[in-house]
Amino acid sequence: MALWTDRSGRFSLLKTGVLLLVFVPAAMVAYALWQNDLGPLPYKEALHRIGDWTIRFLVITLALTPLQRILGWPRLALIRRMLGVTTFAYALAHFSLYIVNEKFDLAFVVSEIALRIYLTIGFVALFGLSLLAMTSTDWAVRKLGRNWKRLHLIVYALAALALLHYFIQSKIDVSQPVLWSGFFLLLMIYRVVMKLRWPLSPLVLVGCAILAGLLTAGVEFAWYGLATGVGPFRVLKANLAFAYGLRPAWVVLIAGLAVAALPWLKQAYGLASARLNPARSAATR
Incomplete structure (x- = not known):
């Protein structure tokens, strides 16, 4: 191949x-x-x-x-x-x-x-x-x-x-490591859901996104609290201030919600395609 x-x-x-x-x-x-x-x-x-x-x-x-x-x-x-x-x-x-x-x-x-x-x-x-x-x-x-x-x-x-x-x-600025750790946590949550044989429905995926966002904020809080001299509560507070952009936890949450929307978008695309080309849709069923 x-x-x-x-x-x-x-x-x-x-x-x-x-x-x-x-x-x-x-x-x-x-x-x-x-x-x-x-x-x-x-x-x-x-x-x-x-x-x-x-x-x-x-x-x-x-x-x-x-x-x-x-x-x-x-x-x-x-x-x-x-x-x-x-x-x-x-x-x-x-x-x-x-x-x-x-x-x-x-x-x-x-x-x-x-x-x-x-x-x-x-x-x-x-x-x-x-x-x-x-x-x-x-x-x-x-x-x-x-x-x-x-x-x-x-x-x-x-x-x-x-x-x-x-x-x-x-070292000090771990925004990128936190972000990609958050994506990794989101993927691990998906794996657990699949292992438990839960349906990957939009509602379940929204729950996965929320949990991953919270865990990402927790990872950032823990890292600054344990490994640096930066006050972790200041970092946690920064998650609620958007003047300097989105913190990694919010990006992970938004990405997870976007993934949760994919089944809906796929279904909507399929319905639109069926309406535009009913003969082809009937042939594929």
């Missing part, structure tokens, strides 16, 4: 479009690096930007199965493997840029990984992602059998480690 075809060998617009899009962030960072547009520490800035995209691709990959169920669109499974390998590729590029930033001093890099906890956590996450990438082939699926699924369940723990690495290296 080629990168641009489905399992039947036919050209897949979805896979081809995603294949092209995953290269865009790396190309933008490479171009900015080439143009000397990344500030006084270009490689450090580049590794942070690629690290940001590693987290984004990881969370997007985890979102595919819940979205597949919510939308009733099984074709999303076509891009799951591609996005998973993309996540590993960006994580490897992130680590490689760290080595470049340290002027290829491998002894120093190894000592830093051993001594700095956030680097240790990041390296463990990278190693885990490498295992998942290496076993992402059809051959590995056949060879490992039931153990393949058990192995790939570690992706949730790896995501938690990657987010913790993101938090620690971000």
